[in-house]
Amino acid sequence: GAVVSQHPSRVICKSGTSVKIECRSLDFQATTMFWYRQFPKQSLMLMATSNEGSKATYEQGVEKDKFLINHASLTLSTLTVTSAHPEDSSFYICSARGDDEQYFGPGTRLTVT
Amino acid sequence: DAKTTQPPSMDCAEGRAANLPCNHSTISGNEYVYWYRQIHSQGPQYIIHGLKNNETNEMASLIITEDRKSSTLILPHATLRDTAVYYCIVRPPGTGNQFYFGTGTSLTVIP
Numbered sequence: 001g002a003v004v005s006q007h008p009s010r011v012i013c014k015s016g017t018s019v020k021i022e023c024r025s026l027d028f029q030a031t032t033m034f035w036y037r038q039f040p041k042q043s044l045m046l047m048a049t050s051n052e053g054s055k056a057t058y059e060q061g062v063e064k065d066k067f068l069i070n071h072a073s074l075t076l077s078t079l080t081v082t083s084a085h086p087e088d089s090s091f092y093i094c095s096a097r098g099d100d101e102q103y104f105g106p107g108t109r110l111t112v113t
Numbered sequence: 114d115a116k117t118t119q120p121p122s123m124d125c126a127e128g129r130a131a132n133l134p135c136n137h138s139t140i141s142g143n144e145y146v147y148w149y150r151q152i153h154s155q156g157p158q159y160i161i162h163g164l165k166n167n168e169t170n171e172m173a174s175l176i177i178t179e180d181r182k183s184s185t186l187i188l189p190h191a192t193l194r195d196t197a198v199y200y201c202i203v204r205p206p207g208t209g210n211q212f213y214f215g216t217g218t219s220l221t222v223i224p
Binding site: 004006034036043044045046049091093095101102103104105106107109 | 147149151154155156157158159162200211212213214215216217
């Protein structure tokens with residue numbers, strides 16, 4: 001099946017700093033990518049949908065100025081958590097749609113100290 | 114918003130079939146039923162999807178009732194590596210349509 005990668009897999013940052021997470025579709029082009037967040041023992045929560053070359057669409061309650069999404073090409077989307085705080089600590093998962101299926105990345109564990 | 118209902122947890126003996134039910138009574142005519150699973154601390158893995166007909170692939174079988182209000186994912190011979198959270202999702206076709214995850218079923222395969 002198609003492969004979606006994320007980098008980094010784990011990151012620890014200090015409160016107030018910004019963190020960028022990359023999501024790449026390795027062997028297919030993805031016009032649409034999705035970003036999810038997952039807290040411990042909870043389900044995945046959709047944060048935003050991004051289309052290549054256009055602004056992301058954020059789900060209700062997700063701060064667009066805090067979670068900056070850039071879908072610069074058909075194979076790369078980035079999520080930047082700006083001015084991170086401990087409550088932003090979570091598992092961030094991206095997903096890319098190719099053909100008739102949607103593929104998920106392995107996730108990025110963010111810890112804000 | 115998630116439009117499916119699944120039991121929170123299930124156990125299955127290793128080597129036996131695991132039957133995971135999903136209720137989607139408000140499914141629309143053009144919505145597909147998708148199944149994904151998530152092993153601890155990993156991204157979700159695609160399993161199978163279908164519209165009306167039953168589907169089978171190398172991982173599992175998907176049985177959809179005639180009225181499409183419910184479905185069952187069948188893992189024919191469960192192994193310990195099948196222990197995961199299984200998510201049933203309904204979604205209309207189209208590349209821009211999002212997946213909204215419900216709470217899923219935590220399946221534990223017991224030796």
